[in-house]
Amino acid sequence: MVLAVDGSVSTDTFRAQVGDSFIVTDDGYESITAHPKAIEDVIIGAH
Numbered sequence: 542m543v544l545a546v547d548g549s550v551s552t553d554t555f556r557a558q559v560g561d562s563f564i565v566t567d568d569g570y571e572s573i574t575a576h577p578k579a580i581e582d583v584i585i586g587a588h
Contacts, residue, residue, distance in 0.1 A: 542564075542565045542566075543562060543563070543564055543565070543573075544562070544563045544565050544570075545560060545561070545562045545563075546560060546561050546562075546563070547559070547560035548560070557583075560574065561574045562574045
């Protein structure tokens with residue numbers, strides 16, 4: 542099974558969306574999303 546976990550937050554001047562995808566098996570799980578998770582690494586622009 543592939544499981545997608547997504548979340549977002551919006552204000553009048555800001556929007557952020559973050560998601561991860563996982564392969565889930567009887568033996569456990571494996572993350573298949575390769576992106577940084579530190580806040581300073583995921584900000585891509587400001588207005």
